[in-house]
Amino acid sequence: MIDVVMPQMGESIVEGTVTRWLKKPGDRVERDEALFEISTDKVDTEIPSPAAGTLAEILVPEGQTVPINTVVARIDETGAARAPSAAVEEAAAAPPAEQPAAPPTPAVPAAPEAAAAAPAAAAVEDLQAAAEAVGPLSPLVRKMLREHNLDPRLIKGTGAGGRITKQDVEAYLAARAREAAAPPPPPAAEAPPPPSTRAEAAAAPPAAAPPPAVAAPPPAAEVTPVARAEAPKVRVEPMSIMRQRIAEHMVLSKRTSAHVTTIHRVDMTRVARMRERYKAEVQQRYGFSLTYLPFITRAAAQALRAYPLLNASIDGTNIVYHNEINIGIAVALDNGLIVPVIRNADEKSVIGLQRAIADLAARARSRQLKPDEVHGGTFSITNFGSYGSLTGTPIINQPQVAILGVGVVEKAPVVVDDDKIAIRSVCLLSLTFDHRLIDGALADQFMQKIKSVLENWSEEVL
Secondary structure, three states, X not given: OEEEEXXXXXXXXXXXXXXXXXXXXXXXXXXXXXXXXXXXXXXXXEEXXXXXXXXXXXXXXXXXXXXXXXXXXXXXXXXXXHHHHHHHHHHHHOOOOOOOOOXXXXXXXXXXXXXXXXXHHHHXXXXXXXXXXXXXXXXXXXXXXXXXXXXXXHOOOOOHHHOOOHHHHHHHHXXXXXXXXXXXXXXXXXXXXXXXXXXXXXXXXXXOXXXXXXXXXXXXXXXXXXXXXXXXXXXXXXXXXXXHHHHHHHHHHHHHOOEXXXXXEEEOHHHHHHHHHHHHHHHHHHOOOXXXXXXXXXXXXXXXXXXXXXXXXXXXXXXXXXXXXXXXXXXXXXXXXXXXXXXXXXXXXXXXXXXXXXXXXXXXXXXXXOHHHHOOOOEEEEOHXXXXXXXXXXXXXXXXXXXXXXXXXXXXXXXXXXXOEEEEEEEEEEEEEEOOOOOHHHHHHHHHHHHHHHHOOOHHHO
């Protein structure tokens, strides 16, 4: 037997919660195949099987929190391998039973569903190729697509950025089942063909006389309809472990820091023109899109170097200055939010920052982040402009003292030099800061530094 233990997902992690088992006792598992999902106060992730075999027993049920190194399940390495061979040996050793000859079975035409299965299987034979058209898929969604032989291009994703979620696949399967169960419409009665000639009309037999009229039965007594049970007005569902952790963290932050927000308008025209000029080349050379976020992240890193108090934290009555600039980028998930960290962000170019942002976001949505990648941040950025928001007042990610909010970049009429009106690409940036440590004047100086870097962008920095 191989023990499966609750792993230690980082130095500061002392416990974890089993959120979902992906296998049940008796199921065959392969080495490194996803076995169960856990949630900690840092990250949600899938835990792979340490060995191949049969899942013999589950010791920790879903929803239970246990310390690290607790045995949560056991895998039988030998039982699964012996079971098939033992069954084969018993079948070979047993004498053949005499059975009466079975009558010949009449051939049955194949069902239309079975006939249509072959082209459908061929259409999704290469799931990887089909998935490239719809973006990243989580391991669980990939497994469901393989099990039900589904083409991801036929499923509408409702997750962040249009990603396909488990609920989307289940809804698609339910809709397909309803269509298959619906009875076919009754065939329309075929009208007799009209006679082609007058002779045929004359030769046609006379139509049958209508049956004699029968007296209609007396009307039945009126039946009072039975009142239907009223549908429930509410539905109660428990919060997910991630949702509980987010709620606790947000309430803790509001209770800890004195939140104040300042908002500045930034002219992003130079950045917009540069991005438009190079985005096709970046996509072709590196395989990812060039967005506004790496430009803003680099400007924020330069401002943090100029104003280190925004990169600090509070420890009691002490100020802790961080020498490294580690910027967390908020990533929206199907059921919550996570903030992976770009370490030493001030040392990266725009291309390097864009690569890091794309990589961390993709692995966050597929539950592939490591615990070290979601802690140690010294400053955070949240981009609610990707969903069309103009601005917002984000909550500080403890124990940091500030967070930058990025609104949508859109064209607007702006008064420029000599009182002329011009169309410019404009963005609203909001900075929420901890007033226990940072005053409004310092926060505005920090924002003016970011504004200056973005409005006077130089191509050499790319």
